[in-house]
Amino acid sequence: MNLAAAFRAVAEKSPMKPAVFWGEDELTYGTLLAQAEWLTARLAEGLGVQRGDRVGLWLKNCPQFVPALFGVLGAGGAVVPINNFLKPDEVNFILHDAGISVLVTDATMAEATAKLQALRPGLRVVLVEEFGASADTGVGARAGRVSPPPIDAGDMAVLIYTSGTTGRPKGAVLSHGNLLHNVESCRVMLAALDHDRFVVLLPMFHSFMLTVGVLLPLLVGGSLVVVRSMHPAKNIVHEILQRQATILPAVPQIFRMLAGVARTTRLPLRLCISGGAPLPVEVLREFSTAAQIPLLEGYGLSETSPVASMNPLAGPWKEGSVGVPVPNVEMSVQDDDGRLLAARTTGEICVRGGNVMQGYWNQPAETAKAIRAGWLLTGDVGFRDEDGYYFITDRKKDMLLVNGINVYPREIEERLYEFPGVKEAAVIGIPDARKGEQPLAFVAAAEGATLDPAAIRAFLRERLADYKVPRRIVLLPALPRNATGKILKTALRGPEFVQLAGGAEPAGA
Secondary structure, eight states: OOHHHHHHHHHHHSTTSEEEEETTEEEEHHHHHHHHHHHHHIIIIISOOOTTOEEEEEOOSOTTHHHHHHHHHHTTOEEEEOOTTSOHHHHHHHHHHHTOOEEEEOGGGHHHHHHHHHHOTTOEEEEGGGGHHHHHHGGGGGGGOOOOOOOOTTSEEEEEEEEOTTSOEEEEEEEHHHHHHHHHHHHHHHTOOTTOEEEEOSOTTSHHIIIIIIIHHHHTTOEEEEOSOOSSTHHHHHHHHHTTOOEEEEOHHHHHHHHHHHTTSOOOOSEEEEOSSOOOHHHHHHHHHHHOOOEEEEEEOGGGSSEEEEOOTTSOOOTTOOBEEOTTEEEEEEOTTOOBOOTTOOEEEEEEETTSOSEETTOHHHHHHHEETTEEEEEEEEEEOTTSOEEEEEESSOOEEETTEEEOHHHHHHHHHHSTTEEEEEEEEEEETTTEEEEEEEEEEOTTOOOOHHHHHHHHHTTSOGGGSOSEEEEESSOOBOTTSOBOHHHHTSHHHHHHHTTSOBOOO
16 A cells, blocks of 8 residues: 555545635545646656656645645655745755755745746746646546556655754655554544544645645545635634634644634634644643643654654643654653663653654665664653653754744854854754744854844845744854863853843844
């Protein structure tokens, strides 16, 4: 079994059932299958995509994400979901690293796509707007479909990029088997059925939504309620109520907002899943009290397809805990030498199971660092209690979570060093009530240079996604260093330096 065949089986069983709700529109399984098979034929016959070739998906949330995903998989290709907030320079690195020559995107990104094609003249582009012709003919359009190539469970299905601590993005290789394994684990944990309607408001390119918000509902025969816009927030509530959605996967900030709504409005949701960032206990309490709906915190990372643990639907739910391992997945806490640690002993969280990636694309050394004796080293620090519930207490990796999306300081620092006159740069994360964390940059000027924080921010905005641009730039005569010359970020996180940030110029909205 592979993902394309699994989707085809569901669509052939219920071709007239709504698979995606998009505003007032409803797209059936039959329509999406026809579109997927149109793309499969276009890729295989027109563009020469063969088994194992990587195809980029650079899309905002839209119904066509579904046929784009399964169309590539049906051709035997591997999907590379690309963050639609990235700038062309950042996307170009991914295309080069993954060896991508075909990109599926949409007309709303024409300006950015043109810049990307200028950087990569040989790049061939397929617009999702071209899918429309196949929708008119429905399932009947499948008469001329191409024969799918043999696709094994071990074949690469998704190559998902996650920034490394060095600032260089790494592609985590997820096989059809990895993702099917995780979908099944999540199905069991959530008791997901074909009448469930999942709210999709987070980016589909994100591993959390790709598995829990797209693959899971479609492979059990459910439906997606894709929210066109999260602003204003009442749009989310309107879609949940109008479509009688039953399951909401989201980040903590959404549940903070919905807690206020739930005091006056009864939501039809039967359960909610919090992921992408740690769930503050006060948000869990506030939402649970107001909504009387189970809010289950889970844990995972792209390298685990991504769900590794979750609080059980039947309970008990433990505040501050990311729950227990999902079915057929093992977790442990280990020391730096790989020794298993006892309950309540803090160490590195490790994961083992059929959901763990095949490795990092073309980076055997990084793969060897990440997987030890079959265990994935997550880089997260925590412990388990006597009942087998896991708690995350810190992160070993120098990583920030901005709106649930990983941001690595080193990547920002590399860009800061490119700015004329910058001698030293360091980026840390500071708490932010709205976004979870925000990057904060400390910069020292070279001798004789004068730096302007506004000019630095403008420079960064041209080269980095907006959410990576530091909220504030703090100018210092010199950055603190230890005896070996290493910048002391521990000192920068102290009150003396963070207070300096209070007077820094804001980066703007």
